Amino acid sequence: MPVTTRSQYKAGKLALTKGIRNDSRKASLRHTCSSCKDAKAGSVESGSDSDVDSVLSSNNENEDKAELHLDLLKATYAHTVDLIALEKQRNNAPVFSRTLLLQIRKQRQKILQETYLPYERRKVKHLAWRAPDGHLTNIWARTKPSQTGQKCKEHVRVEFVPRIALDPDFQRDFAGPAQVEAVIWLREYNHAITQAHGAKQLHFDAPYALKTVEQEEGYAHLDTELMQRYRDALVQSLAYWKEHSDLHHKFTKMIEGTAAISAPIKKIVCFGVGRVRPDYMYDSIFQHMAIFSMAQDLIKHYEAIGRKRRRIQIVLQDPCYEEADWTLFRELHQAMGCNPSTDLEFVQDPDGLLAIDSSTMVIAPHLPTTFPWSQIIADLFASGSGPAVIIGDCPVTDRRQFGKKTTFTFRDRGSPAVAKFLSDRYVVFQEGLWSGGDGTLLALGIDEYSPFSIDWLPDMDIYVRKEDDALTD
Numbered sequence: 425m426p427v428t429t430r431s432q433y434k435a436g437k438l439a440l441t442k443g444i445r446n447d448s449r450k451a452s453l454r455h456t457c458s459s460c461k462d463a464k465a466g467s468v469e470s471g472s473d474s475d476v477d478s479v480l481s482s483n484n485e486n487e488d489k490a491e492l493h494l495d496l497l498k499a500t501y502a503h504t505v506d507l508i509a510l511e512k513q514r515n516n517a518p519v520f521s522r523t524l525l526l527q528i529r530k531q532r533q534k535i536l537q538e539t540y541l542p543y544e545r546r547k548v549k550h551l552a553w554r555a556p557d558g559h560l561t562n563i564w565a566r567t568k569p570s571q572t573g574q575k576c577k578e579h580v581r582v583e584f585v586p587r588i589a590l591d592p593d594f595q596r597d598f599a600g601p602a603q604v605e606a607v608i609w610l611r612e613y614n615h616a617i618t619q620a621h622g623a624k625q626l627h628f629d630a631p632y633a634l635k636t637v638e639q640e641e642g643y644a645h646l647d648t649e650l651m652q653r654y655r656d657a658l659v660q661s662l663a664y665w666k667e668h669s670d671l672h673h674k675f676t677k678m679i680e681g682t683a684a685i686s687a688p689i690k691k692i693v694c695f696g697v698g699r700v701r702p703d704y705m706y707d708s709i710f711q712h713m714a715i716f717s718m719a720q721d722l723i724k725h726y727e728a729i730g731r732k733r734r735r736i737q738i739v740l741q742d743p744c745y746e747e748a749d750w751t752l753f754r755e756l757h758q759a760m761g762c763n764p765s766t767d768l769e770f771v772q773d774p775d776g777l778l779a780i781d782s783s784t785m786v787i788a789p790h791l792p793t794t795f796p797w798s799q800i801i802a803d804l805f806a807s808g809s810g811p812a813v814i815i816g817d818c819p820v821t822d823r824r825q826f827g828k829k830t831t832f833t834f835r836d837r838g839s840p841a842v843a844k845f846l847s848d849r850y851v852v853f854q855e856g857l858w859s860g861g862d863g864t865l866l867a868l869g870i871d872e873y874s875p876f877s878i879d880w881l882p883d884m885d886i887y888v889r890k891e892d893d894a895l896t897d
């Protein structure tokens with residue numbers, strides 16, 4: 425039976441509700457507009473038959489659309505690809521090399537430098553990726569900012585192509601429903617959509633794409649009332665963390681256990697730990713709090729065993745962060761007394777990936793499978809070594825079929841290369857439950873908690889690199 429990880433379940437649910445919500449929102453907007461326009465002529469309340477019919481048929485239409493969308497998602501998640509064959513076709517060569525990530529960083533910076541210029545003075549029109557056989561694919565194209573002025577800022581998003589989406593059939597039929605943004609953008613930049621045969625005729629082997637996105641400046645950090653609510657939540661969460669030793673002791677025990685058998689950890693690189701939002705505050709606070717606490721536990725552990733005291737660098741990468749998050753998490757870091765022993769750094773894609781080295785603990789809880797972090801790490805370290813510790817939900821797909829599994833679906837985070845990398849070089853320190861932790865109940869008043877994210881440790885697989893010199897400094 426296929427295993428559904430929490431993140432995949434979350435992603436599936438989100439995609440479903442998003443799709444359905446979008447449809448119904450569009451419908452409700454349509455309805456509002458027409459009812460405004462027709463208010464005098466006879467609104468729904470007036471009971472006109474044609475209005476009632478049109479509402480009913482629009483409801484039916486939405487239901488049909490939602491059902492179609494659901495069927496398409498089911499088909500997307502069920503479609504299997506032989507990734508062993510696909511990787512063999514590509515001579516089992518790593519896709520996401522360090523050189524590639526450095527190139528992505530350079531291209532991103534090149535685009536960003538020009539965003540400070542008025543559109544008319546920008547020179548770069550396209551950026552390309554060169555395949556090993558020399559052919560070029562556009563991975564970015566300049567777009568005119570729709571809004572100028574102080575309210576919007578241009579950012580550059582990086583999207584990677586997960587292995588499964590390199591498969592021509594999957595790419596053709598399912599990259600859209602699976603929301604593999606990189607493929608959607610590649611189609612746009614390479615005029616695939618406007619070609620006579622449509623996108624269906626084209627296959628891209630570029631493993632990433634970049635996009636300039638305009639984002640309204642987040643002003644949460646200037647909203648004193650909102651920031652006060654967030655700060656209250658920080659204080660409340662910290663108090664809970666201190667009072668409920670059972671929750672944070674789980675993390676301490678795990679750190680002591682992994683540190684005892686792993687190479688010395690000097691850096692913790694985290695992906696997707698999430699931002700604080702008015703409707704969803706505690707999940708990301710608890711995840712950051714646990715990570716800061718783990719860094720302190722590591723330092724205490726090394727001191728206890730007589731190792732030289734070293735600062736630990738915490739690197740956080742999440743495209744969602746806004747200025748309010750940087751402020752709040754720095755405050756949390758300080759309130760937890762971390763400043764004297766750990767450094768905190770917020771980075772953008774792909775800098776978190778590039779920061780990973782052999783003395784890094786990687787933490788990646790519940791990320792979308794469209795960000796193939798475990799595939800990127802396996803490729804980055806294809807020639808040897810790897811991060812000291814890897815903590816994430818389901819990086820290998822299905823432990824029970826370790827190495828035997830050939831066909832993969834979009835639900836699978838791993839790939840044959842990931843399975844080989846982990847089975848050759850790592851020991852499993854903890855097998856994640858994949859189906860939800862026991863869910864620590866939170867204090868009254870923390871009413872929006874999600875056990876998945878607050879008590880997130882039981883859900884994680886934990887891998888420790890096999891190391892001859894694990895106990896040397």
Ligand SMILES: C[S@@+](CC[C@H](N)C(=O)[O-])C[C@H]1O[C@@H](n2cnc3c(N)ncnc32)[C@H](O)[C@@H]1O
Nearest residue numbers: 695696697698741742743744789790791795877
């Ligand atoms: C489903 S949420 C998980 C949040 C939280 N870690 C949890 O366990 O509930 C996925 C998170 O991954 C982040 N994410 C998506 N792409 C990412 C990337 N390329 N690098 C880092 N984070 C990413 C999203 O912004 C979001 O915060």
